[in-house]
Amino acid sequence: MRVLGIESSCDETAVACVDDGGVRSNLISSQVDLHRHFGGVVPELASRAHLSNILPVLSAALEEAGWTLDEVEAVAATAGPGLIGAVLMGLSCAKSVAWARRLPFVGVHHIEGHILANDIERPMTLPALVLVVSGGHTQTVWMEAPGRYRVLGKTRDDAAGETLDKAAKLMGLGYPGGPLIEKLAAGGRAGAISLPVGLRRRGELDFSFSGLKTAVRLRLEAMGDEVSEADRADLARALQDAVIESLVLKTAAALDALGAGRVRGLYLAGGVARNAALRDAFESLAAARRLVFTPPPPAYCTDNAAMIAWAGRHRLLAGQRDSLQLGAFARRPLSSWS
Ligand SMILES: Nc1ncnc2c1ncn2[C@@H]1O[C@H](COP(=O)(O)OP(=O)(O)OP(=O)(O)O)[C@@H](O)[C@H]1O
Ligand SMILES: [Mg+2]
Numbered sequence: 361m362r363v364l365g366i367e368s369s370c371d372e373t374a375v376a377c378v379d380d381g382g383v384r385s386n387l388i389s390s391q392v393d394l395h396r397h398f399g400g401v402v403p404e405l406a407s408r409a410h411l412s413n414i415l416p417v418l419s420a421a422l423e424e425a426g427w428t429l430d431e432v433e434a435v436a437a438t439a440g441p442g443l444i445g446a447v448l449m450g451l452s453c454a455k456s457v458a459w460a461r462r463l464p465f466v467g468v469h470h471i472e473g474h475i476l477a478n479d480i481e482r483p484m485t486l487p488a489l490v491l492v493v494s495g496g497h498t499q500t501v502w503m504e505a506p507g508r509y510r511v512l513g514k515t516r517d518d519a520a521g522e523t524l525d526k527a528a529k530l531m532g533l534g535y536p537g538g539p540l541i542e543k544l545a546a547g548g549r550a551g552a553i554s555l556p557v558g559l560r561r562r563g564e565l566d567f568s569f570s571g572l573k574t575a576v577r578l579r580l581e582a583m584g585d586e587v588s589e590a591d592r593a594d595l596a597r598a599l600q601d602a603v604i605e606s607l608v609l610k611t612a613a614a615l616d617a618l619g620a621g622r623v624r625g626l627y628l629a630g631g632v633a634r635n636a637a638l639r640d641a642f643e644s645l646a647a648a649r650r651l652v653f654t655p656p657p658p659a660y661c662t663d664n665a666a667m668i669a670w671a672g673r674h675r676l677l678a679g680q681r682d683s684l685q686l687g688a689f690a691r692r693p694l695s696s697w698s
Contacts, residue, residue, distance in 0.1 A: 361379065361380065361433050361434060361673060361676060361677060362377065362378075362379045362427065362431055362432055362433045362434070363377070363378050363379070363432075363433065363434045363435070363436055363669045363670075363672055363673045363676065364376075364377055364418075364421075364422075364432045364434070364435050364436070364454075364457065364669065365377075365378065365435075365436045365437065365468075365665040365666065365667075365668040365669025365670070365672055366414070366418070366435070366436070366437040366438070366450040366451075366453055366454045366665055366668065367437070367438045367450060367470070367473070367663055367664060367665040367667075367668045368410045368414065368437075368438065368442075368446050368447060368449045368450030368451075368453075369438045369440065369441070369442025369443065369446055369447050369450075369470045369663065370401055370406065370442055370443060370446060370495070370496075370663055371390070371391040371392065371394075371395055371401045371406050371409075371446075371663075372388050372389070372390055372391065372662070372663040372664070373388070373389040373391070373409065373410050373413040373414055373417050373449075373450070374386075374387065374388040374389070374417070374663060374664050374665035374668075375387055375414075375417045375418045375420075375421035375665050376421060376664065376665035376666040376668070376669045377421055377422065377424075377425035377427055377432075377669070378480075378666060378669040378670055378673060382480065382481070383480060383666045383669075383670075384424070384425035384426070384427070385420075385421045385422075385423075385424035385425040386421075386659070386664055386665060386666040387417050387420050387421045387424065387665075388417075388663075388664055388665075389413040389416075389417050391405075391406060391409045392535070392536065394409055395535065396534065396535050399529050399534075399535050400525070400529075400535060401443070403443045403445055403446065404445065406443055406445070406446045407443070407445035407446050407448070407449055410446055410449035410450060411449050414449060414450065414453050415453070418453070418457075421665075429457070429461065430461075432457070432461065432463060433463065433464075434458075434463055434464040434465070434466070434672070434673075434676045435454045435455075435457050435458040435463050435464070435465045435466075435672075436454070436465070436466050436467075436468050436668055436669050436671070436672020436673065436675075436676070437450050437451045437453070437454030437455075437465075437467060437468065437668065437672075438450060438451065438467070438468055438469075438470045438473065438668050439451055439467030439468060439469070439682075439686060439687070439688055439689060440469070440470065440688050440689035440690060440691070440692055441469075441470055441471070441496065441689060441690055441691045441692055442470055442496075442690065443690070444688055444689075444690045447688040447689075447690075448688045451467065451686075451688050455684050455686075458684065459684055464676055464681050465681065465682055465684060465686075466672045466675045466676055466680060466681065466682045467682050467686045468668045468671045468672050468675075469671075469692070469694055469695075470663075470668070471492055471494075471497055471499075471629075471694045472509070472671045472694060473667035473668040473670070473671045474492055474494060474497075474629040474630045474661075474667060475490050475492065475501065475503065475509070475627070475629045475671075476506060476667060476670050476671040476674065477629060477656050477657075477660035477661065477664075477666070477667035477670070478490070478627045478628075478629060478654070478656050478660075479506065479670065479674075480657070480660060480666060480667070480670050481657060482654070484503070484625055484627065485624050485625030485652040485654075486503060486504060486505055486624065486625060487502065487503060487504045487505075487622060487623055487624060487625070488502075488503045488623060488624065488625035488626065488627050489501070489502055489503075489512075489611065489614055489615055489618065489623045489625075489626055489627070489651075490502075490503055490626075490627040490628070490629050491607060491611050491627070491628050491629070491633075491642075492629045492630050493519070493520045493521065493607060493628065493629070493630045493631075493632035493633055493638070494519060494520075494521050494629075494630030494631050494632060495519060495521035495522055495525065495536075495630075495631055496519050496521070496522065497514075497515075497519050497630065498514065498515040498519045498520045498521075498567050498569070498607075499511050499512075499513060499514035499515070499567075499694075500512045500513045500514075500565065500610060500611055500614035501694065502614070502618060502622075502623070503627075505698060506671075506674040506698065507674065507675070507678065507696055507697045507698025508696045508698050509694050509695070509696050510696075511693065511694060512565050512614040512617060512618070513564075513565030513566045513567060513610050513613070513614055514566060514567065515566065515567040515568065515569060516559070516566050516567070516568045517568055517569060517570035518569040518570050518573060519569070520567070520569060520603050520606075520607060520632050521536075521538055521630065521631050521632045522569075523569040523572060523573050523599075523603060524537045524538040524541050524599070524600075524603065524632070525537035525538065526573050527541065527572075527573055527576045527599050528540050528541050530573075530576060530577055530580055531576070531580065531592060531595065531596070536631075538631060538632055538634070538635065539634070541596045541599060541600055542600065542635055542636070542637070544592060544593050544596035544597075545593065545596040545597040545599070545600040545601075545637070546593075547589075547590075547593040547597075548593035548594045548595070548596050548597025548598070549593075549594055549597060550597060550601065552594040552597070552598065553579065553594050553595055553597075553598035554598065555572055555575045555576065555579070555598045555599060555601075555602040556571050556572060556575055556602065557572070557602055557605050557606045557609065558570070558571050558572060558606060559610075560609065562613075563613060563616075563617075564610075564613065565610060565613050565614055565617060566610075567606060567607075567610050569603070569606070572599070572602055572603070572606075576595065576599055579595060580595070583595075600635070600637060601637075603632075604635075604637055604638050604641050607638065607641075608641050608642070608645055611626075611642075611645065612645060612649075615649060623649075623651060624651065624652060625651060625652045625653070625654075626642060626645065626646045626649070626651040626652070626653045627653070627654070627656070628642055628655060628656060628661075629656060629661070630661060631661055631662040631663070632661075633655070633656055633661045634658045634661045634662065639655045642655070643655075675697060678697075678698060680697065
């Protein structure tokens with residue numbers, strides 16, 4: 361089935377073409393430069409940029425796939441969660457194409473897209489435990505099959521990506537912070553600075569990162585105005601290590617809670633999954649628990665439309681359709697559809 365996918369939940373205008381053989385095109389018009397000046401995404405600017413970018417990106421994605429609009433068989437778009445004005449731009453565009461061409465249409469939960477990014481290049485080993493680590497979400501999800509999900513633990517305050525972004529802003533590094541922290545941390549010394557891991561108690565499945573963010577702020581204040589490059593690198597290393605320790609600890613706790621035999625695959629999803637140290641830590645965790653671990657392709661970790669088209673394709677192939685009355689949503693927990 362040839363599916364056109366559209367993603368516009370935050371600051372990337374993305375369109376992809378996928379079919380039974382995989383991804384035919386996957387284009388992203390990034391707004392990072394537009395928002396960098398503000399140190400974060402400005403919702404109104406994001407919506408306006410989506411509006412002006414969406415049709416050119418759609419045309420280019422079709423062209424790269426070698427498809428005409430006549431060859432598209434179904435349309436999928438992110439329906440949420442995300443910035444509501446931004447989601448509406450891509451969703452409305454997708455509905456318009458579906459209406460004009462009388463095509464089947466599905467709205468996709470953005471987090472299901474992140475999870476199923478792992479399924480694009482090879483089928484996932486299921487049942488699996490997936491750690492979703494993105495700019496807005498941090499949660500462990502037990503996945504029995506595409507469409508069957510149970511959230512086990514989630515963050516009580518900030519998401520892991522949000523913590524890295526906010527800490528990077530405090531450190532004057534820029535936006536988005538995750539990749540900048542990773543780069544700086546490479547020159548830092550392990551253990552030179554110690555930072556707290558939230559909700560550390562045994563058996564606790566939820567995450568907490570707000571204390572870590574405060575600890576970074578206090579540490580920076582204590583360092584004063586003249587912070588050396590070496591100190592900044594040590595702080596970045598400590599922050600990255602604390603985030604990863606928390607992610608591994610809670611993933612291990614979720615595996616313990618599920619019990620032996622209920623998980624075969626371990627996966628990472630979302631933008632923070634690009635982080636090499638986190639991938640290494642998951643490699644070790646999977647080896648210790650005798651689980652299959654395949655890191656997601658970096659291009660499918662941060663927001664993209666291939667993952668949305670792929671998740672939509674699963675629902676379409678299962679015979680599901682959404683009405684063109686489907687609304688956009690800013691927040692909604694991940695739920696099962698199968
Ligand atoms: N190499 C990296 N190391 C750590 N974090 C990273 C890296 N690359 C990207 N990130 C982080 O990933 C996040 C963006 O991921 P993503 O695009 O999945 O989030 P989002 O779409 O904004 O949030 P959500 O998917 O929850 O709605 C940012 O917080 C960014 O700092
Ligand atoms: Mg995302």
